[in-house]
Amino acid sequence: MAILSPLRRRRSAALGMAAVAGATAAAIGLTVGGASAGTLSGSLYRDPTSAVVRWSAANSGDWRAAVIRDKIASQPQARWFANFNPSTIQSEVSGFIGAANAAQQIPVLSVYEITNRDCGGASAGGAPDLNQYQTWVSNFARGLGNQTAIIILETDSLALLTCLSSAELNARNQAISTATRTIKAGNPNAKVYLDGGHSTWNSANETANRLRNAGVQYADGFFTNVSNFNPTSSEANFGRGVISALNGMGISGKRQVIDTSRNGGASGDWCADDNTDRRIGQYPTVNTGDGNIDAYLWVKPPGEADGCRYTAGSFQPDLAYSLANGAPNPPTTAPPTTAPPTTAPPTTAPPTTAPPTTAPPTTTPPPTGNGCSASFSVNQWPGGFTASVNVTAGSADINGWTVTITLPSGAAITGVWSAQASGTTGTVKFTNVGYNGHIGAGQSTNFGFQGTGSGPGGTASCTAS
Structure with a gap:
């Protein structure tokens, strides 16, 4: 914009x-x-x-x-x-x-x-x-x-x-x-x-x-x-x-x-x-x-x-x-130049008796042809979660992608960044936004979402367009 x-x-x-x-x-x-x-x-x-x-x-x-x-x-x-x-x-x-x-x-x-x-x-x-x-x-x-x-x-x-x-x-x-x-x-x-x-x-x-x-x-x-x-x-x-x-x-x-x-x-x-x-x-x-x-x-x-x-x-x-040019360097406490860690703590403090846990990434093998793959990791706490998703192109450039992830019963998405979601519950399709649809061969981009309930498990599927 x-x-x-x-x-x-x-x-x-x-x-x-x-x-x-x-x-x-x-x-x-x-x-x-x-x-x-x-x-x-x-x-x-x-x-x-x-x-x-x-x-x-x-x-x-x-x-x-x-x-x-x-x-x-x-x-x-x-x-x-x-x-x-x-x-x-x-x-x-x-x-x-x-x-x-x-x-x-x-x-x-x-x-x-x-x-x-x-x-x-x-x-x-x-x-x-x-x-x-x-x-x-x-x-x-x-x-x-x-x-x-x-x-x-x-x-x-x-x-x-x-x-x-x-x-x-x-x-x-x-x-x-x-x-x-x-x-x-x-x-x-x-x-x-x-x-x-x-x-x-x-x-x-x-x-x-x-x-x-x-x-x-x-x-x-x-x-x-x-x-x-x-x-x-x-x-x-x-x-x-x-x-x-x-x-x-x-x-x-x-x-x-x-x-x-x-x-x-x-x-x-x-x-x-x-x-x-x-x-x-x-x-x-x-x-x-x-x-x-x-x-x-x-x-x-x-x-x-x-x-x-x-x-x-x-x-x-x-x-x-x-x-x-010529301006002083930023203070050493400046925010990082890369995206913040996707395993950051939840936005509202969880009970001290149940610290957040980070689920291991779920992966699918990278494609060898004109396609894409997706993997995600989940940061879970009582009542909510955030998920970070990596989308990787195969051996050729792609100009658009759709990632499909199934949420467990009772889970609902409350926010999405760097993608567009087809819904908030059940099986959700995430599509690229304008600036991150093109991915070079073997390269990756990232999007994320947060929600209530339990975060997704299993695997993600990716379709290149």
Whole structure:
């Protein structure tokens, strides 16, 4: 899915190079201190199916690949949900959440679906109307599970209001407030943050007023600097001003998250497509060392275009390399560059009297001709399981596959990632998604699923298409 690029950067004021240089070390330094000072703890989820990860895997011989792989693809980034797809959004969210929960990591989801988003600019779109928006949000919330998840709710929706009439503004505020409460009702452990613009756009007092009107009292706080380049120190100062203004309105306990995906270099012209002086900023972490800040996040995936020179949201390796080249290496505690182990503990702690067990992989011999084979392993705990499936091509390339697995009686699938499932019980057929249908001769790909009850036994069959 293409990740659209909000155009809030147009209003960013130019900063002098000297000021930027003074802030660069803080912007791109490693995690401050060792303890989380906000309300979150743990590690952020790195999506093994993101555009940059797929590009890195497919272009290992490219001269830019090592830098992009080590400094961008290795890092957790937000998954954007920006397509109006009310019939499939629940399953898409559930699959993403399931993969993060299986890895026991915190996923970041960016919701970008509000009606008349970006005021009709390069990232125009969203739900056709606000009633359909609420339907989409309700379905989105049903896929969130019950573990901690970070929700970046509607970039541009409050900082960019120039295209809305008074009545439309009131309706948008109500829609965002309702969306916040809907998400919280769907998953009380979800952390929801509303649009706070950035430090060189609206004032702190104006931002706080807009947040209040949109129901920030029901949210966990606000986000700033998405797709922008303002130094982290400037955003933190701005955030303190917003929090102070909210406190003065009787709204307390709100915190900030800051997008640091490309704020480690020069500021000025907002569009990264045409600016080679940008650098990635602070690596993503919830260990901020600041009681006002819950996380530094890469909401805008580095290397994805703004829409000036390239199509908005498209991954461009030259942009990614420009951002990463010369930036410091990630901290040694960064998430792994490979997919998380499929034998990770369950997403809800099992009883201490019954630790999880990992069943040995079940295998079928690799095919010798134009076909495929599949093997899987199961991580079982009382009441639930996760399964990891490897699909291997035979002696010739394949361009699509279907894996059939039979679940035991009483078992039901609750989430799938990197595949599509034909059902949730009994004999289930899993088919490839767009990016992993092609497998080279003798090569493999992986998908997974989780469910309730007992995990599957026996063997899996694979059919190439």
